[in-house]
Amino acid sequence: MRKLLSILAGIILSLILVICQSNTGTNEKKAQSLNLSDETSEDATPHYHDSLVPLATTIQERRINEQTIIDKSNTDIEVYLLQHDYNSLSSFVKTEIANHTPDTIFYRNDHFRSYNDSTNSWTTMRYPDNYAKVDITQFIPPGEAKQFQFFFPVSPNSHKGTYRLDLIFQNTTHKSYYYVSKNFKIK
Secondary structure, eight states: OHHHHHHHHHHHHHHHHHHHHHHHHHHHHHHHOOOOSSSOOTTOOTTOOOOEEEEEEEEEEEEEETTEEEEEEOOSEEEEEEEEEEOSSOEEEEEEEEEOSSSOEEEEEEEEEEEETTTTEEEEOOOOTTOOOOOOOOEEOTTEEEEEEEEOOOOGGGOOEEEEEEEEEEETTSSEEEEEEEEEEEO
């Protein structure tokens, strides 16, 4: 009985925290949301003058056919509508991904890289120690598009630079992997 009461108390406390955080987070995001795509946003906060400029997108399909691996460039997946949302505690990149392949694909993983001008190289960005990355599988059926939001491990005080969002998708037969790299610049 004691165990049951402690479990119920934990569930109730968790629900209260989730409700409070979602209300606070929604209000903060509305107040500080910044649309940094090519179009100007009417609800952008005026004291932010930075802009996100979409750059090249590279999509590579890797097929596993018996014992061989076939690499080819793929234009059947589109990445567009980049937006950068951040507040004082966290930063996110939102994007829309369209699937023009004949198969349903599902999201496997993501990570960000930053570009270093002096060494002409890309460095994988580290997530904070207190961040627990949870990749929830999301399916994109053929001919459809879905919006994704990715935690962007960058400080709001020093976020200017060139970045790359690397994504991995897989089709439902597990025979094709899609490696998507979307470059963008925040100035």
